[in-house]
Amino acid sequence: VPHTDILIRKLESIGTLTDEQRQAVARLDGTIIDLRRGQDIVREGDRPRTSTLLLSGFLSRYKIAGTGSRQILALHTPGDVPDLQSLFLAVMDHNLGAVADSQVLSMPHEEVRDLIRSHPILGELLWRDTLIEAAIFREWTLNVGSRAAYNRIAHLLCEVMMRLQAVGLAQGNRCDLPLTQEDIGDATGLTNVHVSRTLRDLRQDGLIEMARGTLTVLEWERLKEAGEFDPLYLHLRGTRGSAVGGTLG
Amino acid sequence: VPHTDILIRKLESIGTLTDEQRQAVARLDGTIIDLRRGQDIVREGDRPRTSTLLLSGFLSRYKIAGTGSRQILALHTPGDVPDLQSLFLAVMDHNLGAVADSQVLSMPHEEVRDLIRSHPILGELLWRDTLIEAAIFREWTLNVGSRAAYNRIAHLLCEVMMRLQAVGLAQGNRCDLPLTQEDIGDATGLTNVHVSRTLRDLRQDGLIEMARGTLTVLEWERLKEAGEFDPLYLHLRGTRGSAVGGTLG
DNA sequence: CGTATCCTTGAAGGACTTCAAATGTTGTGG
DNA sequence: CCACAACATTTGAAGTCCTTCAAGGATACG
16 A cells, blocks of 8 residues: 555545545655654754655654653644745744654655645645644643543543544554653643553553553443544534544443 | 724735735725623534634633633734634633723624635635634643643743733833733633732742732743743744844843 | 552642732723 | 723632542453
């Protein structure tokens, strides 16, 4: 399978593509790069000449606060292009790195620009994706700003699960989630210690199982409720209002 | 002065315009609406047919969490188009309302779409603005997720000050900031009580004065330091790296 | 098999919240 | 222009959620 398959699946999770558009996306080319957990792709202050399509694994965007603590701003799943913004914003304002061993396609900006110029509709779809990303950022602000630890972590798990499902990377109520408790803490504004205690509570309440990098959702409805999770903000095709599509629930 | 002047000033704070593009923006038309503090423009679940240009005042985007508490996700200053996203995302995933008496221009989607179609470069500039907005959302996640109350509020004040300055709405080290302490709390994930105590500390430390809806920054450098504020993420023209442009500092 | 990393649990401390009441400010109708 | 109501700010005291510090145990990997 060509490496752009996952991108096509991602785009079709948020919009529709014609055959011609699918072929145009499939012609996108670049360099495949293997990354180890912890490796950075671009850093704050960089001026990238490429954009990165995540093929497999997990990436995170993060910043280091004044106290030295890391805040994860976004988690990225296969099909995402986390540094598309460098097409229009010359200087990176945050870091992008791998939180799990990953494989990416590094696409020269010109490749992407040509695609957008020749297919304005695809440009609009990518813009749309930018807007969805912004909606996810807002939801994260709500998450760390307004929810208690228990609900906050529940919400994060719901989101990752649903996004993986949208690109076909969940197996029923189960998915790969190769995050350490420290990663989860950095994404939710909590300490790894408190994440440990809170995950124990979620397990003891029978909502999830989580071990060896695999998340299993035992009680989707109760987990959603705990996380106050309404997938509307993901703007996925196939979710109508606050209904949950797919095989979940 | 035509009402689109403020939009042109905003666009020129993040990019360059030709005379022809300026004229095209100036031809944007719509309905002028006056809003009182507390009034909503669009709500979660709505499917707007217009986008809103803020002419004067302050708007906020917000969500209500499960506990009933309001989380402000973004503050908008004149020149912003806070619901541009409704051009591409049919359903609103959050609310947009006035936090101060405001005046807006409600522009039919078709008006904006025509502008983008006839001037793709302006489309790219608006996309760029979308990306900057996303950068601001990320910074807010960092703010509420990683910083203590004192630093958090300092950061918010720095950002608002600098954004108002970028569109010419600050008078030296002073600007209108018609926010209640409850508003500030909802934007930073704090209670109004703790905001009150923290603002007192900021005043006592000689960093700011704040009364009757006016903010005066007495010690810009120390306030920046307290807020760990690096304006890079605002991607303003005229700021090089982390340098502070304009009349501040 | 040993070492690094990750997870878990306990105990103490701190930042922020909650509850409550007093004071100050703003806007409006008489 | 005053009086009054509604709203915003301030301060105190008690409580809670989460952090910090510390140490032991499990798991992964060369």
